[in-house]
Structures are given as structure tokens and as C-alpha cells.
Amino acid sequence: MLRNVDLWTRDGFFSTPDGSSIYFWGLASREDGKAQLPGPLIVVQQGDTVRINLTNTLPEATSLLFPGQEGVTVDDGTGPRPVQPRFGPGGVLTSFTDYADYPDNPMANPTRVTYAFTPENPGTYLYWSGTNVHRQVLMGLHGCLIVRPADYDESVPARRTAYGEGTGTEFDREYVLVLAEVDPELNYNVEHGFPYRVRDYKPRYWTMNGRCAVDTMLPSGVGYLPTQPYGSMITAEPGEKVLFRYAGGGIENHPLHPHGNHTRIVGLDGRLLRNGATDLSYKRFTVLVGPGQTYDQIFIWTGLGFDPVTHPIPTVLPQLQNLAVGHAGNTLWSGSAYLGLKGDLPVGVADLNDMGEYYFMLHSHEEVQITNWGKYPGGLMTMVAVFPSGRLGERHGRIPYTESVPV
Amino acid sequence: MAIIEQRLGATDGWVKMPDGNLFYIMGFVDITGVPETAVVSYRGKARLIAPLVEAKVGDEVYLTLTNLGFPGRPDLDDSHTVHWHGFPNQIPLYDGVPEASVAVRVGRDFDYYYKPLDPGTYMYHCHFEPVEHIQMGMVGPLIARPRDYDPGVPALKTAYGSGTGTEFAREYFVFLTELDARAHEFMVLVQEYDWSEYRADYYLINGRAYPDTVKDNGDPSLPSQPFSARIKANTGDRVLLRFVNLGYQQHAIEIVGIPLHVAGVDAQRPVGLNGEDLSYGKNVLYVAPGQTYDVMFTAPAPGTYPLYNRNCHKNMNAGVAPGGMVSEVAVHPGTLPPQPGPNA
Amino acid sequence: MVTNIDLWAKSGSIILPGRDPLPFWGFSGSAGAGAQLPGPRYDVMEGESLHITLSNQLPGTTSLVLSGVEFTPQPVKDGQGRFVSYNTEAAPGGSAAYDIVAARPGVFLYQSGTAPETQVQMGLYGVIVVRPLGYDPGNPSTWSGYGPGTGTEFDVEKVLVIGEVDTAWHEEIAGGGTPSDYDPGYFTLNGRSYPATVDPDDASSQPYGSGMAAAPGQRILLRIINAGFLNHTLSLDGVTARVVAGDSWPLKTSIDTTYRKNTITLGSGQSYDLLFTAPATGKYVIYDRDLNHVVNANQFPGGIITILEVT
Known part of the structure; x- marks a missing residue:
């Protein structure tokens, strides 16, 4: 199948929960669309022909790298050729790959290029700018690419997998978490044409799918975050297989720790952890997400079997007035120890719990990264919400393909 | 299977760095079995690091948290929790995340209940305002023993159970944290700290910086920092090091002259779905915050083997070397008596 | 059989792009030669006994340790019982000798064991490559990283030693001072x-290039070792490699636990051996995905970037 993806580089502003509006460079998926952080999620299938049409509107040349893909070609109007790094006077690198020039360049090079490739391996990948990488990637020019296996069939559980039938990577729901950091001062300097000194890099915000907590827990596509379309709230039912696709879009390592249970890492950088019959998957409770790298994991929460009748919790819950409930005036706790039950909450504490679902925090364990400019809560944090069986809609945590076009 | 009852007081206190500087901390102190009338005398006696919590798979652990308040900050009425980091299939009530369950107010108790499912090295910490409470010192080690653990039977004195190749003669936790002097000073001066300014001045193993790391357990000069980080063994002993990182930075630990074997990661044996043995060797162990590693070696010839952070700029105390994350492995020629317990 | 390795610790100067010569301390392989960064690379055979003599021409004491090698160090402590050196010291103008067995194949760092926070940063590090039994430099059919059965046969080999330079530290230490916050600007x-x-x-004084050349289809063994104090993340553009060893422990032994990676993070002191087949003709960029490490001071491009040329 041919997947045609149109992308425009564009500048814009994104918001943080503490009220900042920060300049960034991002990618838009429509000519009249807004730049977004991170770039549009691209979902294709193994063996597809993927064409990425990149049009540059920034004040400098730009490009895209597709790490983990082989045989990538570029076409700037003269026909496809293998991508190559570009060198300037003295043989010094000017771009890690062929680029789309900036509109006002007197050399009048093409501002639109088409990259094409055929993904040979299913899995999770990143894409990022290959030009002035020390600036453009940090400014927001990065995103995630999912390659579904050739035998993928969403309606058949054995074929709803990350790496193909029989690879032990079946999932019921899937979530992408792209991590990055922001030093607002560097972005400000780019906005105002001041010197960009990456040595001074000092992140104050840490983003999960382009948002800082607590905005990470808002739904995708909320209108007041027009440049940050992707939420990071994870939902599941007990026993379901949840595929976490972590991707390091920034330039630092982040140790992500989900409460509730370990994850089993089944793939790295879009490669299944298996050699023939030898399974190389392994369990972790904290995964260090490195820059430019991806981690496919299966998370399953089954609980410990507590039930008010057959298996009550073995300690006595103190009276409400002896407990501290709620943070900043609200709580995700149901008031009950049991899944699917609701209990009393103290007067004055806002109840954010819907039907007795459980919430497990998923966050960076470099705790300064769960702040927004030093204030907790914020940054790299979201929740895994486990709903009572049968109560969560099937479409939660299902990611559609990027539209295909007839060849 | 045993029932284990342990009681932790949450309070504040002071720790000492080798350069003589004292720092205000928050932390836990063991008040198991202390008469109710005497509990108040533990206010202000927080330990860095917190007491070891130890149980076998199948045991029932009732861990009572008592919030003793902060005598050094009487204006603060912070609640506290215990988060058993890595406990599988946990329910929110016992998970200790205040936003998603309950916390313990000053002067109150709460009983956490755990029935460990998987052996290995874990950690616990307070999850209330975690960026502050973890850096301030509310962190401790946690060991889950395999169900068949028997320290009197060599084949059953293992990290992950008989037949897993994790028999050990001696075990030590190597608990890595850092201390940001300004964060602690701001706390005692009742000032807000911008945590994005975090920088470590002291790099600690088991709550101490070098050369205090090599002082004995319970050294009288370090009343709030009871755990030595000196590793002792007889030549030929299998030694298990339980690495925990509850700092805010990644660390790379190396022992001069002793390559390491990674036998456990995040309280799991590294095994594939079909039981494939994925354990591996490492010359330098690279540990991120929130991770644990169970690392083994056979004690070589008698001698002193330095242990240090390969991020060498961290082997300093407030910029002065030697210091920081340095300790040593002291190998004896068979003259050490059997080890009575972890880090002993 | 015993192989003698003679090293001298000396001061010298290095050139970094766009700035004046910078003082550094490094190893040299002969009395007459200058210090170099990294130190001389040695090739030895698995099982060989190494007798290393270190002659110290620096203003202060120094010593030598090997990383990842089993040996019994002879640490030196001060009057307060604190480490001064992790191994036998060579006084200024004096020398020290170290006997080490190259017990297993791989790539190993040798470095100063005295005040490593200053001396290793000043440049006192190098690598020893230990060849597996049966390796014959004259016979390409014997070339492998770890010997038969480890899946590490190669046609082209490249050792890349990662480092950092904090120019303020170098100037301060060379002047006899004590450095403050570590903040390298060169990678x-x-x-x-x-x-x-x-x-x-x-x-x-910086004798080793990092450029690579190969023909399509050739097997390239990339041996990356991090001598810096920070983490670094190498990314291979256009290539996904197989990780065949970590810290010189081969991953294919009784079972094959090698795995594929496009980008890989190395903690300080760690190494990875990456094996891949040279792709189609062209140039391929290999760079530090910590993108604040691809600059010289603030100047892009710089730092940790190199090129593989397939012709």
C-alpha cells in the first residue's frame, strides 16, 4: 500500500500547565494546519511504500531522518536517489541528510522534498530533523513512526501484535509516549534571533507527547492545546495486554517507572527481542529511555484478588478524618480499596474518580523531571487507569493507520 | 510463612558529611516494638538511609507508618506514605501515591499490607511531594527473599531461589543517592526551592559520602547514618551486591579489579519467556534512578579493591576530592566470620 | 609468554577545533615520543601476561589501572586512610610496574588510578585490544572480536574511544589549581x-582518526568504549547494527542473546561491540544522539560525529 504523508515545518507556540507559552518548531500535517509537538504520529504497515512529502517554511533548511529504516530515498523534483549527508565548503557536514531548503534562499533550492522507504521491520521508530540537529530536534522537529507487522489484523487478537503473529507481542490496547525536554530560554533565543548556545542547555520542562503533567492526563485533541494534540492517559482493564511504546525524542535519558506492575520489554529500536526460538524479552520496573531510542513493552495488571466478600483487604482502613485524602483539593481515589467500588471522601475534596477505577502513576524517577520549572506536579508523569472489567470502551487505546492512498 | 510486623516513624533529622557540614533531612526511623509512650522520643531521629525492610515470598508484612511530624519545621504538616517501588500487581491503597489513594497525617498511623510475590531487590520511599521528600531522605532498601530461603543452608541462601545460580555467602546493598546542599538548606530556612536548579553536591552510598562510607555500621560519629558501604568477604566467597538508585541522576559504578555479573534486574531474574538465561557480565554497572540490580562476583585474592563512580567528577564532596561515591571491597584470607545479615 | 608494555605519562598539548593549543596529560609509548590522546593502542593476545612499566614525567604522582580486568590492585592511602591512588604509584620522575593477565578478549580501558577525576579528564586513558585465541593479523579469515562461535567475525574493525574535554579544567589543573564544576564543551x-x-x-598528539571505509557487504565491527565521565548515545544513520558484546562480554555463548540496535547509550566506562554489514555505497553519519555533544563549544557541527564511507 502507498502511504502518503504530507508534512509542513512551521513555527508555533505550545502551552505549559503553569501558564507559559513557548515558541517551538514543529510539523503540521496540513498546509493550513498548526505545527504540533511532537510531530504527527505516522502509522504504516510493514512492506508499505511510505512517502513523506516535507515542505519547509522555516528560516533555515530542514530535513528528516528515519533511523531504523534502510534504503531511504529522496526526491527533490529530479527523481528519487538514496539519501546522503550533505557537505559544504571544506567538506564539512551541512546536513546529516538531503534537505528542503528555506523559502528565501537566493540559491532557490527546492523547499519541498519527498522521502520514501519501505519499512522491512515492524515496531516503533522515531523520526527527527537531520539538519542543525543541535537546534532543530530540541526545538521540536521529531516524532514517532509505528510500523505494523505485515499480518496485522486489528479484529483478530492473535494478529493484533507489535511484531507479528506468534511473537508474543499481542496487545489489547496500545499507547505511544514520546519524551523530550525543553529549555525555554533556548527556544526564546531562537524566536528572537539571539545566539543559540546549546552548551547553556538547562531544561525546565519535560514533555510526554508534547505536554507537561498534568496536561498529559487530558484527552487527545482538546481544543485549548491546539499544538499539543496527544494525550498520555493510559487506560486498561484487568488482565489486558497493554503495549507501551516509549520513544526518546529529546537529548536526555529518562527513567520511566510505571506503578502497578513491571513491563516486559519485547522490542528495542523497532527490532523484536528474539533470535530464532530464543526469546530475549525481559521484565523491568524502570526503563531508562535513551535519546533516539524506542522500547516496546507489554504491561499487564491483574491485581491481587482482593474482593470485599471473598478476599477482603487484611488491614483496617482508618476513619476518614485520620487519613490525608486528596492533593490540591482533589483526588483520583475512589474512597474504596476495591476496584469498581466507590466510597466516602472527605467533604471538600473533589472526586475525579468515575467508577471505582484504579489509578497508577507512570513517571520519570529523576524526580526533578516531574516538575514544571521546579514545581511538583508536572513534567514526565501520567496515570495508568485500570477500569473494572467490561466497563472500558473497546476503542480506548486503539491507534488508526495513517490514511493510505490508492497506488 | 511468617507474619512480619514493622513500624516506621516518619520525621526529620540531621546528617553529617565528611567535611563536617550538617544537613537537615526528612526520613524514616524504625520504631518497631517501641512502647506508645516512648514513640514521641523518636521525633527528629530520621535515618539516612531508612531501615531495611526484609521479608520472604509468602510472608505477610504489616508495615505501620506513623507520622511523627517535623520538630525542625513545626510549621510544616506534611503527610507521608510508603511506596514499595516495584511491587507487582499492587492496589492503590497500599501503593502510597497520595493523588491516587491515601496518605498519613501528622500524629496518625496507617497499616500497609504486603505479601511479596517475587524475590529480589526493591526500594521504598515516601511518595508525598516526591521530588522533595525523596531528595530530603525518605528512602530505604527492601529485600524480598525467595520462598525457600534458608541462610543456614548454602544451597538455599540465594537471591532468587534454589537452582537459580544465585547462591551467595555475603550480601550488601549499595544504595545510591545524592544530596543537593541548597535544597536541604532552603528546607530548613523555610524557602521554596526551584527543583529544576537541582545539582548534587554530595554523592552518597548507603547515606554516606567517602570516606565515611568505609566506616563501620553504627559508627558513633554518624548517629543518623547507620549503614556502612564497605564490602567485606573472604577469598572465594560469592558476594551479592544489591544496587539501588534513588537519586536523581544516573550513576556508573566500577570495582577496580573485579568484573561483575548481573544476576537480577528490577527484582527479576533476566530470563526470556522460555526461561532463557539472559544474565550478563558488566565491567561498569550503569544504574538509573528507580532501578535495582543484583550483581554477583567471587571474592578474589585478599586485598583492597576500590569501588568508585566512573562519572569521576562525582567522587568529590562539594567539589573536593577524594569523596563522594567511593568505597572499597576488603577481601580477607578466610578470616572473616560468617555474615550475620545484610551489610553486617 | 610475557609482553612488555612501556608507557610514559607526560604533559603535552592538543588541538581542538577553533581554539589555541590546550594543555593535557597523556600516555606515550616511548621515552622520546610526546603524550597522546588517547594513549597508544595495544593489541595483545588472549592469555598473554602483560608487564606494564609506567614512567612518570608528570609534576605529581600517577598510577595505572585497567578496567574490566581481574587483578589485585595495590591502593595507596593517605594518613587519614583515604585513597590517594587505586594502584601502585609512580612518583614524579619515577616509575611503577604492573603485571596483568589479558584473560579474556575484548576492548579494555587503561587509565590513571590516581585522582581520576582530574587525571583521566586530563587525558590519561587509552585502550588495549585483547585478541581471541587463533587470531592472526595476517589472515583475515581468523578475524573476530571474541573467537569461534561468538558471531563476531569481521572484515573491517574500528575502535572508537569516546571522551570529553573541559577546557577550564585543563587550564586550571595544568596551572596547579583545583577545578570546579565539570562542564565539558568539547566531545x-x-x-x-x-x-x-x-x-x-x-x-x-591526537594520532587516531575515526573515519571508516568499507566495501558493500563487508562486515564491520564497531567497538565503542566510553572513557568520558558522562553518558553518550551513538546513533548510526541508515544502519541497524547487532550488539554482539557489552563491556567485552560476548552475547552469543551457549545461547544467542545478541540483539539489534540503531542507537545505543553507553554509561561512563562501558563499551559495546556493534556488528553490521556495510550497506550500499555512500556516506553514513555516526554521531552522538545527545545532540548537545555534536558541537565544539557552541559551534555546530562538531564533537562526536564521524563518517563511514562505503565505496
């Missing part, structure tokens, strides 16, 4: 920052 492969990384080997 190096084999002691050089891009674009010098792609220059060929030469006789300077």
Missing part, C-alpha cells in the same frame, strides 16, 4: 572533535 572520538575526527591517522 571527542579517539581524542578528536569533528571535523578532525574524519582526518586520517597522523603523528600528532
Whole structure:
């Protein structure tokens, strides 16, 4: 199948929960669309022909790298050729790959290029700018690419997998978490044409799918975050297989720790952890997400079997007035120890719990990264919400393909 | 299977760095079995690091948290929790995340209940305002023993159970944290700290910086920092090091002259779905915050083997070397008596 | 059989792009030669006994340790019982000898064991490559990283030693002072920052190039080792490699636990052996995905970038 993806580089502003509006460079998926952080999620299938049409509107040349893909070609109007790094006077690198020039360049090079490739391996990948990488990637020019296996069939559980039938990577729901950091001062300097000194890099915000907590827990596509379309709230039912696709879009390592249970890492950088019959998957409770790298994991929460009748919790819950409930005036706790039950909450504490679902925090364990400019809560944090069986809609945590076009 | 009852007081206190500087901390102190009338005398006696919590798979652990308040900050009425980091299939009530369950107010108790499912090295910490409470010192080690653990039977004195190749003669936790002097000073001066300014001045193993790391357990000069980080063994002993990182930075630990074997990661044996043995060797162990590693070696010839952070700029105390994350492995020629317990 | 390795610790100067010569301390392999960054690379055979003599021409004491090698160090402590050196010291103008067995194949760092926070940063590090039994430099059919059955046969081999340079530290330490916060502005492969990384080997104080050349289909063994104090993340553009060893422990032994990676993070002191087949003709960029490490001071491009040329 041919997947045609149109992308425009564009500048814009994104918001943080503490009220900042920060300049960034991002990618838009429509000519009249807004730049977004991170770039549009691209979902294709193994063996597809993927064409990425990149049009540059920034004040400098730009490009895209597709790490983990082989045989990538570029076409700037003269026909496809293998991508190559570009060198300037003295043989010094000017771009890690062929680029789309900036509109006002007197050399009048093409501002639109088409990259094409055929993904040979299913899995999770990143894409990022290959030009002035020390600036453009940090400014927001990065995103995630999912390659579904050739035998993928969403309606058949054995074929709803990350790496193909029989690879032990079946999932019921899937979530992408792209991590990055922001030093607002560097972005400000780019906005105002001041010197960009990456040595001074000092992140104050840490983003999960382009948002800082607590905005990470808002739904995708909320209108007041027009440049940050992707939420990071994870939902599941007990026993379901949840595929976490972590991707390091920034330039630092982040140790992500989900409460509730370990994850089993089944793939790295879009490669299944298996050699023939030898399974190389392994369990972790904290995964260090490195820059430019991806981690496919299966998370399953089954609980410990507590039930008010057959298996009550073995300690006595103190009276409400002896407990501290709620943070900043609200709580995700149901008031009950049991899944699917609701209990009393103290007067004055806002109840954010819907039907007795459980919430497990998923966050960076470099705790300064769960702040927004030093204030907790914020940054790299979201929740895994486990709903009572049968109560969560099937479409939660299902990611559609990027539209295909007839060849 | 045993029932284990342990009681932790949450309070504040002071720790000492080798350069003589004292720092205000928050932390836990063991008040198991202390008469109710005497509990108040533990206010202000927080330990860095917190007491070891130890149980076998199948045991029932009732861990009572008592919030003793902060005598050094009487204006603060912070609640506290215990988060058993890595406990599988946990329910929110016992998970200790205040936003998603309950916390313990000053002067109150709460009983956490755990029935460990998987052996290995874990950690616990307070999850209330975690960026502050973890850096301030509310962190401790946690060991889950395999169900068949028997320290009197060599084949059953293992990290992950008989037949897993994790028999050990001696075990030590190597608990890595850092201390940001300004964060602690701001706390005692009742000032807000911008945590994005975090920088470590002291790099600690088991709550101490070098050369205090090599002082004995319970050294009288370090009343709030009871755990030595000196590793002792007889030549030929299998030694298990339980690495925990509850700092805010990644660390790379190396022992001069002793390559390491990674036998456990995040309280799991590294095994594939079909039981494939994925354990591996490492010359330098690279540990991120929130991770644990169970690392083994056979004690070589008698001698002193330095242990240090390969991020060498961290082997300093407030910029002065030697210091920081340095300790040593002291190998004896068979003259050490059997080890009575972890880090002993 | 005993192999003698004679090392001298000396001061010298290095050139980083766009700035004046910078003082450094490094190893040299002969009395007459200058210090170099990294130190001389040695090739020895698995099982060989190494008798290393270190002659100290620095103003202060120094010593030598090997990383990842089993040996019994002889640490030196001060009057307060604190480590001064992790191994036998060579006083200024004096020397010390170390006996080590190269027990297993791989790539190993040798470095100063005295005040490593200053001396290793000043440049006192190098690598020893230990060849597996049966390796014959004259017979390409015997070339492998770890010997038969480890899946590490190669046609082309490249060792890349990662480092950092904090110029303020160098100036401070060379002047006899004590450095403050570590904040390197230069990032190096084999002691050089891009674009010098792609220059060929030469006789300077930074003798090792990091450029690579291969023909399509050739098996390339990339041996990356991190001598810096920070983490670094190498990314291979256009290539996904197989990780065949970590810290010189081969991953294919009784079972095959090798795995594929496009980008890999190395903690300080760690190494990875990456094996891949040279792709179609063209140039391929290999760089530090910590993108604040691809600059010289603030100047892009620089730092940890090199090029593989397939022709």
C-alpha cells in the first residue's frame, strides 16, 4: 500500500500547565494546519511504500531522518536517489541528510522534498530533523513512526501484535509516549534571533507527547492545546495486554517507572527481542529511555484478588478524618480499596474518580523531571487507569493507520 | 510463612558529611516494638538511609507508618506514605501515591499490607511531594527473599531461589543517592526551592559520602547514618551486591579489579519467556534512578579493591576530592566470620 | 609468554577545533615520543601476561589501572586512610610496574588510578585490544572480536574511544589549581572533535582518526568504549547494527542473546561491540544522539560525529 504523508515545518507556540507559552518548531500535517509537538504520529504497515512529502517554511533548511529504516530515498523534483549527508565548503557536514531548503534562499533550492522507504521491520521508530540537529530536534522537529507487522489484523487478537503473529507481542490496547525536554530560554533565543548556545542547555520542562503533567492526563485533541494534540492517559482493564511504546525524542535519558506492575520489554529500536526460538524479552520496573531510542513493552495488571466478600483487604482502613485524602483539593481515589467500588471522601475534596477505577502513576524517577520549572506536579508523569472489567470502551487505546492512498 | 510486623516513624533529622557540614533531612526511623509512650522520643531521629525492610515470598508484612511530624519545621504538616517501588500487581491503597489513594497525617498511623510475590531487590520511599521528600531522605532498601530461603543452608541462601545460580555467602546493598546542599538548606530556612536548579553536591552510598562510607555500621560519629558501604568477604566467597538508585541522576559504578555479573534486574531474574538465561557480565554497572540490580562476583585474592563512580567528577564532596561515591571491597584470607545479615 | 608494555605519562598539548593549543596529560609509548590522546593502542593476545612499566614525567604522582580486568590492585592511602591512588604509584620522575593477565578478549580501558577525576579528564586513558585465541593479523579469515562461535567475525574493525574535554579544567589543573564544576564543551572520538575526527591517522598528539571505509557487504565491527565521565548515545544513520558484546562480554555463548540496535547509550566506562554489514555505497553519519555533544563549544557541527564511507 502507498502511504502518503504530507508534512509542513512551521513555527508555533505550545502551552505549559503553569501558564507559559513557548515558541517551538514543529510539523503540521496540513498546509493550513498548526505545527504540533511532537510531530504527527505516522502509522504504516510493514512492506508499505511510505512517502513523506516535507515542505519547509522555516528560516533555515530542514530535513528528516528515519533511523531504523534502510534504503531511504529522496526526491527533490529530479527523481528519487538514496539519501546522503550533505557537505559544504571544506567538506564539512551541512546536513546529516538531503534537505528542503528555506523559502528565501537566493540559491532557490527546492523547499519541498519527498522521502520514501519501505519499512522491512515492524515496531516503533522515531523520526527527527537531520539538519542543525543541535537546534532543530530540541526545538521540536521529531516524532514517532509505528510500523505494523505485515499480518496485522486489528479484529483478530492473535494478529493484533507489535511484531507479528506468534511473537508474543499481542496487545489489547496500545499507547505511544514520546519524551523530550525543553529549555525555554533556548527556544526564546531562537524566536528572537539571539545566539543559540546549546552548551547553556538547562531544561525546565519535560514533555510526554508534547505536554507537561498534568496536561498529559487530558484527552487527545482538546481544543485549548491546539499544538499539543496527544494525550498520555493510559487506560486498561484487568488482565489486558497493554503495549507501551516509549520513544526518546529529546537529548536526555529518562527513567520511566510505571506503578502497578513491571513491563516486559519485547522490542528495542523497532527490532523484536528474539533470535530464532530464543526469546530475549525481559521484565523491568524502570526503563531508562535513551535519546533516539524506542522500547516496546507489554504491561499487564491483574491485581491481587482482593474482593470485599471473598478476599477482603487484611488491614483496617482508618476513619476518614485520620487519613490525608486528596492533593490540591482533589483526588483520583475512589474512597474504596476495591476496584469498581466507590466510597466516602472527605467533604471538600473533589472526586475525579468515575467508577471505582484504579489509578497508577507512570513517571520519570529523576524526580526533578516531574516538575514544571521546579514545581511538583508536572513534567514526565501520567496515570495508568485500570477500569473494572467490561466497563472500558473497546476503542480506548486503539491507534488508526495513517490514511493510505490508492497506488 | 511468617507474619512480619514493622513500624516506621516518619520525621526529620540531621546528617553529617565528611567535611563536617550538617544537613537537615526528612526520613524514616524504625520504631518497631517501641512502647506508645516512648514513640514521641523518636521525633527528629530520621535515618539516612531508612531501615531495611526484609521479608520472604509468602510472608505477610504489616508495615505501620506513623507520622511523627517535623520538630525542625513545626510549621510544616506534611503527610507521608510508603511506596514499595516495584511491587507487582499492587492496589492503590497500599501503593502510597497520595493523588491516587491515601496518605498519613501528622500524629496518625496507617497499616500497609504486603505479601511479596517475587524475590529480589526493591526500594521504598515516601511518595508525598516526591521530588522533595525523596531528595530530603525518605528512602530505604527492601529485600524480598525467595520462598525457600534458608541462610543456614548454602544451597538455599540465594537471591532468587534454589537452582537459580544465585547462591551467595555475603550480601550488601549499595544504595545510591545524592544530596543537593541548597535544597536541604532552603528546607530548613523555610524557602521554596526551584527543583529544576537541582545539582548534587554530595554523592552518597548507603547515606554516606567517602570516606565515611568505609566506616563501620553504627559508627558513633554518624548517629543518623547507620549503614556502612564497605564490602567485606573472604577469598572465594560469592558476594551479592544489591544496587539501588534513588537519586536523581544516573550513576556508573566500577570495582577496580573485579568484573561483575548481573544476576537480577528490577527484582527479576533476566530470563526470556522460555526461561532463557539472559544474565550478563558488566565491567561498569550503569544504574538509573528507580532501578535495582543484583550483581554477583567471587571474592578474589585478599586485598583492597576500590569501588568508585566512573562519572569521576562525582567522587568529590562539594567539589573536593577524594569523596563522594567511593568505597572499597576488603577481601580477607578466610578470616572473616560468617555474615550475620545484610551489610553486617 | 610475557609482553612488555612501556608507557610514559607526560604533559603535552592538543588541538581542538577553533581554539589555541590546550594543555593535557597523556600516555606515550616511548621515552622520546610526546603524550597522546588517547594513549597508544595495544593489541595483545588472549592469555598473554602483560608487564606494564609506567614512567612518570608528570609534576605529581600517577598510577595505572585497567578496567574490566581481574587483578589485585595495590591502593595507596593517605594518613587519614583515604585513597590517594587505586594502584601502585609512580612518583614524579619515577616509575611503577604492573603485571596483568589479558584473560579474556575484548576492548579494555587503561587509565590513571590516581585522582581520576582530574587525571583521566586530563587525558590519561587509552585502550588495549585483547585478541581471541587463533587470531592472526595476517589472515583475515581468523578475524573476530571474541573467537569461534561468538558471531563476531569481521572484515573491517574500528575502535572508537569516546571522551570529553573541559577546557577550564585543563587550564586550571595544568596551572596547579583545583577545578570546579565539570562542564565539558568539547566531545571527542579517539581524542578528536569533528571535523578532525574524519582526518586520517597522523603523528600528532591526537594520532587516531575515526573515519571508516568499507566495501558493500563487508562486515564491520564497531567497538565503542566510553572513557568520558558522562553518558553518550551513538546513533548510526541508515544502519541497524547487532550488539554482539557489552563491556567485552560476548552475547552469543551457549545461547544467542545478541540483539539489534540503531542507537545505543553507553554509561561512563562501558563499551559495546556493534556488528553490521556495510550497506550500499555512500556516506553514513555516526554521531552522538545527545545532540548537545555534536558541537565544539557552541559551534555546530562538531564533537562526536564521524563518517563511514562505503565505496
